[in-house]
Amino acid sequence: MRKTICFFGIYNPTYSRNEVLREGLETHGWRILDCLVDPQKYHGLKKYWKLSVLFSRMRKSADFVLVLYPGQSVLWLARLLAPGKKIIFDAFTSPYDSNVFDRQLYPAKSPLGFKDFFFDWLSWRLADINITDTKENLNYWQEKYSRRDHCLVVFVGSKIKAKSTLTRQPRLDNRFIVHFHGHYIPLQGVSYIIEAAKILADCKDIIFRVIGKGQEYEKVQRLTRKLGLSNVEFFPEMNYEKLKEKITEADIVLGIFGHTPKTARVIPNKVFEGLAMGKPVLTADTPAIAELLEDNINVSLCRQADPRSLAQKIVFLEKHEQLRKQIGQNGKHLYNERLRPGKIVEQLSSTLENYV
Secondary structure, three states: OOOOEEEEEEOOOOOHHHHHHHHHHHHHHOOOEEEEEEOOOOOOHHHHHHHHHHHHHOOEEEEEEEEEEOOOOOOOHHHHOOOOOOEEEEEEOOOHHHHHHHHOOOOOOOHHHHHHHHHHHHHHHHOOOOOOOHHHHHHHHHHHHOOOOOEEOOOOEEEEEEOOOOOOOOOOOOOEEEEEEOOOOOHHHHHHHHHHHOOOOOOOOOEOOOOOOOOOHHHHHHHHHHHOOOOOEEEEEOHHHHHHHHHHOOOOEEEEOOOOOHHHHHHHHHHHHHOHHHHHHHEEEOOHOOOOOOOOOOOEEEEOHHHHHHHHHHHHHOOOHHHHHHHHHHHHHHHHHHHHHHHHOHHHHHHOOOOO
C-alpha cells in the first residue's frame, strides 16, 4: 500500500515538534516528501510562488498534505494547490492566542491581532483533519474557531531517544541542581522560578540553573539583581547535545509555571524531555498536565504561578530521594510505553490509512 505524506510549509525541519511527527510517521511506514520554503530567503509573496513550484513536482506522489507548524499563513495555499487531497493542519500553536494574550505583543483589536485571528480561523476551517497537542488545546480551538469533526490529539513528545543511555553525571560537590531551559515567555513563568530561588536562598546546596533567552530575559535579569541572588546560574541557549548533558547533571527538571490561560492548556517539550531522560519533572498543576501525568507518581506538581508552592516542592523532593528517583523512573517508563514518536502518532497514522 502506497503511503506518502507531503510536509508542506515554512516550517523549521529541526524543530522538535516537526522532527517527532516525521520520526513517528516514518516508524509506521509513511514516506515523507518535503515541500519546504525558508521564509527568511523567500520573503512575502515569493514564498507562495516557491511553494507552488515545489508542490507541482510532487503533487501526484503525495496522498496527503500535512501543513506543519507554523502553518497558518500557508494552509490556504495548500488547499488551493491540492483540491483533491486531504489536508492535515497541525494547530500546534495559535498565533492569535500567543501574540495577543500570552506574550501581549499587541491588542486583539489591532490590525495584527485581526490578521492572527483570521488566519487561525481560516486554517482551522479549511483543513480536513486538525491535530493539536492536548485535549485542552483542542477544546480551545473548537470553542474559539468552530467545532470540527475530524480532530486528533498528538502529544508533543521529544527528540530524545527512548533508549538514551545518558545518566546523571558524577559531581564532586553536593549541589542539588534544579534545571530549567526554555524561552522567557509569560507562560513559562521564569519570574516565579527566580522568586522561588529567593525563598530558598538560605539552602546553600540548592542551585537553580536557567538556560535560554527570550521576551522576559531582561526582566528576569533585573529581578535576579534586585533580589541579590547567588544561587541562580544563567546559561545562553545551547545546541541539543549540550542541553542533554545539562539535563543529565540535574536533580530536578522544571516545566512551566506561568499565570496565562495558555499555561493551563499545554504540556511543553521540556516536560517530555525530562520524562524521556528519567528525570523527576516538577511543573504547575494544570488541566493539560492532568491529561497525562499524576502527582507523586510520574511527575511532581505545584500550584500555578505560586513561587512558595514551587519552593516547597523543591525542598520536598530534595529531602525524599527515593520518591524523587521513583518519579523519574515512572516518568521514563511512561515515555517508553506511550510517548515515543511512533506511539504518539499511532492514531493519526491509522486514521490516514483508512483514507488510502
